[in-house]
Amino acid sequence: MTARAQVWALVRLRWTLVRSPWIRMGLLTAAALVPYLGFIMLIARNSVEPAALIAAVNAAPAAFLGFGVLAVVAPLTAGGTELVPADQLVAYPIRPATHFLSSLVLAPVNLVWIVQLLVLTAETGFLTLDTRYTGQGAITSIMLVLACTFVGQALAWVVAGLRRSRSGRIGLRSTMVLVALGALVVVRTGHSDDVVDHSFGPAVARAVTAGGRGDLADWIPTTVVLALVAMLGVLVGVHACRWALRRPADRGADRTSREVPRRHTPVSAYQALVATDRASVWRAPALRRGALVLAIMPGVAAAGVGLPWKSLVFLPGLVAAGGGLLFGFNAFCLDASGAVWLASLPHSPALLARAKTRVTAEAVLLGAALAAVLGSLRAVGAPTATQLMAILASTLGCSLLVVALCLSSATRKPYRADLNGPRDSVAPPGALVLTSARLVLPTALLGGLLEGAADAPEWWVPLAITFPVAVLSAVWISTSLRRYDDPFRRSRIVSVVSAG
């Protein structure tokens, strides 16, 4: 069986495993919505005001670069790249190329990727106003999307292979430190625009523009180079995947064989549960990396761009949603098969749910607050009292909203998840994309409202907007905790997270 046939078989199996008709409908709707939104953007481009059009065209290089950075960084930090968990495929002769092609198939099943794609669609539309040549310009954008996505996945497999030896891990950590320091220097010295100017962003924007006016001489070279990079990405990716999977891991690659420092016995049952959950998050490679990226990257990016204070109001909500997506919406999966043992211990069920809520809240709030603080380091101008209050309200309100959404999801629709490997995912890919939409839309709405309120003359307006949301979220959390009190629902959660 060829790798392509194996991927197709796995895709069909994955689709069969989506039992809920609602999730199937949601996934199909999302799949249809993306091209529809892209089409709407292309139609609407001619009605955009000239000033906004100029601003959008000027932002095009940064948008192309942004897509590239996210397409490369995302596979390095998070899981969700397996159509079927690896431990369920050990008995089958799955080819390395199948693993790599599976990760390519799943790359678009990611809300950030989709949103970025829509941004690129809009930018392509703005750069190719002559409708006769829009398709030509779009080919360049498509080649960029393919090249960045394929290279990102290939790089993720190279990194997975390097992590299997001590020298590889040291090299990777050194590289990460150097990249982080470099980013810090760029941000502190205000050279963010120079980075964009010297990246592939302007060249791609020029090629899309050239394609859009039918200028083949300027269009062909960049487009061909992007196509070659995409092909190279697939070739390198297949080989990197084969290399990474066959490379023997040394003792240090497997954290499960290391001893962890013994901690003092927590003072209460609740503290013991919280400590266990924190350890479960931090000792899961995929969650640890995701948490670090979420804590640092959005804030550094915001500082790099130098957002105005008003725009900064929107950021904590998005980061809070990302924090919830890390593990909170499926928080009970942290216990895995230990959930059965925990359920047999004599404690109030609410205690366990409260511990999960607290650890979720810590991850969400910490990420949102850190993004707001880092983003404010290079925010443009001096903030007004209302703007500061709007940022605070956005951080607290969106965090509370995300925790409420997560706890509701965790008690209604749990998933089994093995989080022992660096590429393991907290839920199946389809569930991840639907949940990310469920978390992002309400927080974006609240963030948008608060961003508007940041211009209000009275400082208390953002708090007044957030208050009812906070109350509703608190009520929602309380309802979810009561739901967990139901022994039948609880036993279903235990059954799902412990066995599947």
Add this chain to the structure above:
Amino acid sequence: MEPVLKVQGLVVDFGEVRAVDGFDLSVGAGTSVALVGRNGAGKSTTMRVLGGVLPPSSGSVVVAGVDAARDPARVRAAVGYCPDVGGLIPRATPWEHLQLAARLREMADGWEERARDLLDRFELAGVADRITAGFSHGMGRRLSVVLAAFHEPRVLLLDEPFDGVDPLGVDATMEVVRQARATGAAVLVSTHLLHLAVEACNEAVVLKAGRVVAAAPASELVGEDGRERYRTLIS
């Protein structure tokens, strides 16, 4: 004398599937009962109900005089349960499992000595600070038995405790069962390994399609005649 564990008319339904169909059982103090039967006979589901993990659809479970439906927390305090598979938090160490159990069971100071003793007996002391995700199946089983026996429960429930366990681990488990019986606990062992079941227990209950089809002294299932009788009962 009042039995330590008394189950009457236990029924467990999963949708339209009846997993346990009117299960009755009485286990006295110092008695160990083997729960045997084919795959899908309802052994593990019964154990999950007795362990307080799964609520029954109907029927009653009384542990040490306490009705599980009225006071499930007190019942769970009296029970030590080793689940059939896994049963361990993957990224916690054995010592952290014991710390958590000590806190949730409100055990008095000095629990550490009992914990160290059990880890030593099951040869897990050397890996007490390694996360359990890296454990072999047998090591996981041994730790599950340790956690079930840790607080010296009135009712010890061991579901497949010998599965994948080496002979030394089997001996340690047998010793735990003997000690539990000696201290007046009721022990219920569910296993597919008939020879170990009859060695560990003095009574045997055979389950088929969620119902008890036979209850007899474990000695009656020993030898070729006993095995033949068992095969006849479950087929």
